[in-house]
Amino acid sequence: MNFRPALTSLILPVLLLTGAPGKTSSNDAVNRAVRLSLAESFVTANLLTSGGAVRFGFWDFDPNSLLDLDDDNFGSLESQELRQRITTFSLPYAWQTPLAETGNALTLGVKAAYVENKQETQIISSTNRAKDEISSSVSSLSAGGTFSRRLSTHWDLAFSTHAHWMRYRNDTEFNTADSQAIAPAVNGLITNFDADAWLLEPSARLTYFIGGEQAEVELFSDIHYVAGHTFHTDRAAHDVAPEAWYWSHGARWKHPFVTRILPGQNVWMQASRYDLGGDLEGSLGNHYYYEAGVGWLLDIRERIPFVDNIGIGINLNYGSLLRGGTLVLLFNEG
Incomplete structure (x- = not known):
């Protein structure tokens, strides 16, 4: 999801601009701010559900408290609370077809995914104890293919193309008199659309x-x-052309010792650096971050249709707004 700017920090500048002299220039500034926020929401949701980029699970923790560290890039109370507000769901399935030439393969895949950022806050500071409820979500359906060629015993090169349909949705409940007063100005533009x-x-x-x-x-x-x-779209502010890139470099280790002891099971470890650009640059609070994780997989492809494996793992994020650790469930892990 989009974390920069947050919804509450976007509404106030929009209200100030809409009330400023020079209506045309003010409207242009409002549209630019909303377009940036919406573009970041689409590309960030795509990154969060891409498979290995950023993982969420059912238990988040601050590595500093477990490892007796004092490194804010490893985690903080704020990042832990942010991770706990985010719900992700990704259901991928892929099947591979060997091609005529030895070493070549075509992999086709489909995926359904969902990301939601839900919070309770006061959009306009109020003495009222009630809080406004904000839910921003992106649902997506994806399909694509990957052509891979084994260049030698050591090198493999793969090219992929995937198409995504995505829907952004905002549901906001204004529960204080102060926020209800500004609701007509932002509904349909920033909220509830x-x-x-x-x-x-x-x-x-x-x-x-x-x-x-x-x-x-x-x-x-x-x-x-x-x-x-x-x-x-029926509003100029929602006429958006998202564009971004990300580049990961890393190492992945698989060891067969688990398979020797427990057939159908395996363990892997991975560490990566991610560099971000375009509409992703800054959306996670930095133009790069690091990920590391370990996973234990159980092969169940002969037992449940369309499910190759399930597993459990631990994932660490270093240097982004989502820094911290989480215990994750793994599904159809590559």
């Missing part, structure tokens, strides 16, 4: 396998570009 968008996401990934084809360690570089446009 829907916006649909399509996004295309081409990407490329280069992987180096240390030790050859049966390697336990992979080094990778993965770049994604996202661009699209809203449609069926």
Whole structure:
């Protein structure tokens, strides 16, 4: 979701601009502010549900308290509270088709995803103890394919293209007299509206396998570009062309010792750096961050249709607004 600017920090400047002299220039400034916020919402929701970029789970924690550290980039009370306000859901499914040439493969995939940021706050500071309820969400359906070619025993190159349909929705309940007074000015513009968008996401990934084809360690570089446009909009402020990119570099380690002891199970570890640009730059509070995690997977593809594996893991985020740790559930993990 979009975290910069927050809804409450966007409403006040909009109200000031709409009341300022020079109506045309004020309207232009309002539209620019709303467009930026909406564009960031689409591309950030796409990043949060992309698979390995940012993970959320059912229990969030501050690594500083567990590891006796004092590093604000590792986590804070504010980031923990932010993570707890966010709900994510991602249901991917993919199937691979070997091609005629040895080492080539085509992987087709579909995904349904949902991200919600829900909070209770006072949009306009009031002596009333009541709080306004704000819910911003993005639902999406995606489909695409990946062509991969094994260049050698050590190198693999893959190109992907995915198409996304996304719907942004804001539901706001104004529960104080002060916020209710400004509701007519912002409803349909910033609050209580829907916006649909399509996004295309081409990407490329280069992987180096240390030790050859049966390697336990992979080094990778993965770049994604996202661009699209809203449609069926009836307000100029919602006529948005989101555009962003992100580039991850990292290492992934899989070890077969678990499989030897417990057939059908495996463990992996991964560490990555993510660099962000376009409408993603600054939306997570930084133009880069780090992710690290460990997961335990159970292969159940012979037991439940359309489910390859499930598992549990721990994920750490360093340097973004979502910094901190979480215990995650894994589903159809690659």
